[in-house]
Amino acid sequence: MVEHLRRSTREEREQWIREANYNLFKLKSEQVFIDLLTDSGTGAMSDRQWSEMMLGDESYAGASSYFKMKDTIREILGFEYFLPTHQGRAAENVLFSALVKAGDIIPGNSHFDTTKGHIEFRKAKAVDCTIAEAFDTTVNHPFKGNLDLNKLEDVLKSHPKEKVPFIVVTVTCNSSGGQPVSMENLRGVRQLADKYGIMVVFDSARFAENAYFIKTREAGYAGKTIREIVLEMFSYADAMTMSSKKDAIVNMGGFIGMRSKELFEKASVFNIMFEGYITYGGMSGRDMNALAQGLREGTCFDYLETRISQVAYLGQRLVDFGVPVQQPFGGHAIFVDAKRFLPQLPREQFQAQTLAVELYLEGGVRGVEIGALLADRDPETRENRYPALELLRLTIPRRVYTNNHMDYVATALANVYERRNSIIKGLKITGEAPIMRHFTVDLAKV
The missing domain is CATH 3.90.1150.10 (Aspartate Aminotransferase, domain 1)
Incomplete structure (x- = not known):
């Protein structure tokens, strides 16, 4: 309208x-007059998203809307386990409650405000490992969201494994200017994480935009679809948080995707405490349906x-x-x-x-x-x-x-x-x- x-x-x-x-x-x-404060929850939903809202199942537990969202996340992002939350910072709150403790070190690429806030609230420290080119606005580098892999390895080498619960990669990287992370860089982060036995978590609010830049700027990806690129991107992550108010084009909603059943069960305790039961997590069935449809449209x-x-x-x-x-x-x-x-x-x-x-x-x-x-x-x-x-x-x-x-x-x-x-x-x-x-x-x- x-x-x-x-x-x-x-x-x-x-x-x-x-x-x-x-x-x-x-x-x-x-x-x-013109509001450019944020793209979070301010987009216009499509006719198909509004149609899905009319089909929302508002059952407290086991709603069909939950399973529609679960199937979409598995198909598009490749995560077997997920927890719905009411928005992105709620996803961070739940996941970080399960993973972060006082004195921990969390390296990443220019952590955004809520990410850094949730880290520092728990008396842990965020360490920025973004490439130097990101901080010069005159340099025309195609992937200014990239992590400097040498900086990252220095952090991993200088701290015991138990003090680094995960590496966080923000795709695209908001704080450096909405800048993308290349597939080559995501692959390099994964290799370092495997070398040191560390988890990788993606902050995924704008993952589809990141995939677009990989397709249009990175060699070898011009002929691949956005969905193919997205699946490869997330193959390098152990878990993800998502503010669906961005690339899923809804007004409210988020989720956590995970590969580990053990992490899912641990995070479920905090989801129930902070958000709601694990099959709605602070979202209505209407919102879950619109989110699932938005993930499909947002990857077009x-x-x-x-x-x-x-x-x-x-x-x-x-x-x-x-x-x-x-x-x-x-x-x-x-x-x-x-x-x-x-x-x-x-x-x-x-x-x-x-x-x-x-x-x-x-x-x-x-x-x-x-x-x-x-x-x-x-x-x-x-x-x-x-x-x-x-x-x-x-x-x-x-x-x-x-x-x-x-x-x-x-x-x-x-x-x-x-x-x-x-x-x-x-x-x-x-x-x-x-x-x-x-x-x-x-x-x-x-």
Whole structure:
């Protein structure tokens, strides 16, 4: 369906962002003209997904919707065991409760906010092993989500096996700009994991977009289908977590896929505690049916090409305007390099968040900061962490906006870019939560 969008005035937006304490999460949706905060749960479901919702079985245990989802996961992803959860971070909570303990080390490629949060909440440590090219937005590397296998092996060599419960691989890698991981790299991670006897877990929210990039960028895969590539990708994983609100194109839902019956039984205890019975896990039967259908549609090449081409369209418009962005363009969003956009602002004034606020003021467009606010504080020193990349993410919902909307976004940001030198003061924190602060942080102008 379509919905009405109201164009607000600059004066209204100035008042609204002040009242939200310069935190775009705290804006009301009706105060936003074009919403690029996230692609999580914001996509438009298809007629077949809506039809499946009408067939949902709401039995508490053993619903037919559960078995439909189970069969789809086995067919498309290759996992024999699975647990439904209400979304991706719930899947992390359940799986990490079964695997992670205090003092553990979890290496991976630029762990996203909830992943790192669940690790650090359990007094464990996330170690970033992403390749160096990911942190230079001007370098055109086709797989900036790759792990540096030498860094990874250094971590595995320097810690006892019992201290490294698993390696986490995020496909695509959100924090580095929606960047894909190559099949060659996934194979290399698997070989190292086997050498040291370590599990591999995929954070799989955008696995289909990752498969698209393997097909279009990696030698030897042009002739393979998305489904064939997906099955090979997951053959290198022991387990996976999934936020189905992305590549399964539903508004709510997630799951854990596993190969081990022992791990399934261990995780089931936490699923029952935190989510619900193991055949619904916080999801309705309607949602499970829509999710199963969404997995099928989300692994269709024509759909993926249309979706990713729209992201690239926005990226190219911004490049044409001279706006610095992470290149090559990622799968679900365009990431604007706030350090290059606002070099005059010190990092302590949160460049990406300042840029996000300026874009909202300019055109009512809501993006999201992927930078120092999201990086949170060091759990031990409580000092701010300043990541190598300070990014404004413009995340495109699936099957929602037209390229006319992308033109509007590009023009609004280009207007900010033209007056960038006049932005001489950023933001400061006035209140924050102890972990994953960016969702609820209060800010003020410096």
